[in-house]
Amino acid sequence: MVVPKKYLKEMRLADERILDKKPDLRILSLGAGVQSSTLLMKIYNGEIAPVDYAIFADTGNEPQEVYEWFEFLKEKVSDKINIEIVRNEKNTGNIAEDLLTEVGFFASIPVYTKNKETDKKGITLRTCTDRYKIRPIGEKIREILDIKTLRGKVVEIVMGISSDEIQRAKYPPNKWQINCYPLVENNISRHQCLEYFGKLGMPQPPRSACIICPYHSQHEWKRLKENYPKEFEYAVNFDNKLRESGSQSQFVNKLDSELFLYKERIPLKNASFDEVPSQKYQGSLFDDECEGYCGV
DSSP, rough: OOOOHHHHHHHHHHOOOGGTSSSEEEEEEOSHHHHHHHHHHHHTTTSSOOOEEEEEOSSSOOOHHHHHHEEEEHHHTTTTTOOEOOTTTTSSHHHHHHSSSSSSSSSOOOOOOEEHHHOEEEEEEOHHIIIIIIIHHHHHHHHTOOOSSOOTEHHHHHHHHHGGGGGGGOSSSSEEEEEHHHHHHTTTOOHHHHHHHTTTTTTOOOOOOOTOOOEEEETHHHHHHHHHHHHHHHHHHHHHHTTTTTTTHHHHTTTSEEEEETTHHHHHHHGGOOTTTTOOOOOOSSSSSSSSOOOO
16 A cells, blocks of 8 residues: 555644754654554664654553563663653553542543433543643653753654554644654555564564553454453453442543443443454454554
């Protein structure tokens, strides 16, 4: 798939006036999934222009294999690449715990709703990517540059989006930001990313996404249930708590509707994936997606 250069340019910039300015900083948004791990290793091996830092935004809700893989990567590239970890320090640092407790900094994930009386269906506001990834990364960038505001600055953010997921490339949320998509620009697909690790003689990276992400496709829920029963049970328990009475969570109590992680709007524990074919590879973890920061 060849991506039109005009489209790439449009997705790179929030403000064209910064294009001629020399970047003050170049970072890799590291999700520790397939695509961003590929970028990290290509940067390490000199195949892509270097970055000043790689930043891992930890929601506290990744599968254990992602954290293990991240530590493996961190040690492997430590002689050439600085890796920073950021979290939403205003709460517990775990998005699932924050959503189920009465905490000061409100967040919301896009769970599916069904009105108890009218059966009207909807979906809740999504602020999770902003609160747990975009904002913490912005705060770390300001800390690195030792400034209070990024106004007038230019920061290149290298994003792990592959050529077969170009629909996930979005306008940068900030005027100081230039998004870079090396995998798209070089027509590298997610499958080719997996092949790259084979050529390096390295294990394949895991899939990176919050355990409780409502954007999981049916294939991803099936994969989680079959291969990672502890993580799936965690998601089931979280889903059940979304409908518990007497919850202290402002997220759970704010609507006159039942909330569900699964898009069919039934309890996740009752969902059957028997008719969903198992797939060795699929293009995306998600039926929908956030801002290009997740699942990479």
